[in-house]
Amino acid sequence: MTIVARLVSQPAIIFAMRLAGAALMFLLQAGIARLWSVDLLGKYLLALAAINITACAMPLGFQTVGSYFAAEYWSADNRRNLSAFARRSFLHIAIVFALALPLVLLYAAPIGGLLRLPAEILAPGLIMAAATAITFVNGSILVGTRRPLTAFAADTLAKPLVMAAGFIAASALFALDHRLVALIWTGALLYLAVALAHTAIVRATIKRIPDDREVTQEAATHAASSPLPGGERARVRGYGVQDAKDQAPSDTTRA
Numbered sequence: 001m002t003i004v005a006r007l008v009s010q011p012a013i014i015f016a017m018r019l020a021g022a023a024l025m026f027l028l029q030a031g032i033a034r035l036w037s038v039d040l041l042g043k044y045l046l047a048l049a050a051i052n053i054t055a056c057a058m059p060l061g062f063q064t065v066g067s068y069f070a071a072e073y074w075s076a077d078n079r080r081n082l083s084a085f086a087r088r089s090f091l092h093i094a095i096v097f098a099l100a101l102p103l104v105l106l107y108a109a110p111i112g113g114l115l116r117l118p119a120e121i122l123a124p125g126l127i128m129a130a131a132t133a134i135t136f137v138n139g140s141i142l143v144g145t146r147r148p149l150t151a152f153a154a155d156t157l158a159k160p161l162v163m164a165a166g167f168i169a170a171s172a173l174f175a176l177d178h179r180l181v182a183l184i185w186t187g188a189l190l191y192l193a194v195a196l197a198h199t200a201i202v203r204a205t206i207k208r209i210p211d212d213r214e215v216t217q218e219a220a221t222h223a224a225s226s227p228l229p230g231g232e233r234a235r236v237r238g239y240g241v242q243d244a245k246d247q248a249p250s251d252t253t254r255a
Contacts, residue, residue, distance in 0.1 A: 029044070046117060062137060063139075067143045077211065082206055105123065132195075138154070138195070139155060150198075
């Protein structure tokens with residue numbers, strides 16, 4: 001493999017995205033400290049930590065096993081089970097979000113006082129946590145279906161870009177006391193749009209996976225319509241499923 005081929009390979013691109021995202025987040029934090037205040041930087045980091053912890057909890061652990069089950073179902077051409085797994089993961093996020101939202105709206109002041117954060121940050125923070133959880137689940141599924149570049153793009157590169165855009169907008173349009181809330185709101189809404197686009201990619205990826213039961217039914221129909229005698233037809237029906245699977249697109253074709 002030539003040097004150019006190594007530089008444009010997926011692992012190299014993923015590494016470059018991680019490096020660029022980390023550098024952008026560093027510049028963002030430095031900008032908050034220099035152009036806003038150190039106090040606002042501390043509140044921003046605290047809010048970001050709370051958002052990430054909430055995002056890790058919202059899928060109830062499904063994002064940690066998503067790559068394994070996605071690879072298992074993808075290799076077995078089991079689109080139905082992979083779709084069910086994705087729906088269950090998103091359902092967990094929706095349930096946790098629905099349970100947490102009333103608490104955030106009703107008890108924003110005491111929760112914000114406990115966390116030493118403005119109460120206005122909690123609602124957009126919960127939205128950003130849900131969007132982050134969605135990208136966690138999507139990323140694990142895309143890794144299992146051999147699309148790591150798309151899997152890591154949302155969290156490693158898109159999120160820093162979104163937060164940088166929120167920082168620029170908040171600095172230009174809002175007074176100092178309202179900039180942090182504006183940053184979280186802008187980042188939450190933009191990253192929610194990124195998460196929805198990421199979900200659309202996952203849905204399209206799952207739709208391209210053939211379903212094992214469809215292959216089985218096609219083989220059974222072909223064997224039943226065969227002019228062979230009954231015993232020979234039964235023997236062909238027994239091997240028809242494997243033959244149909246062998247004729248299906250290979251894993252390397254779908255990658």
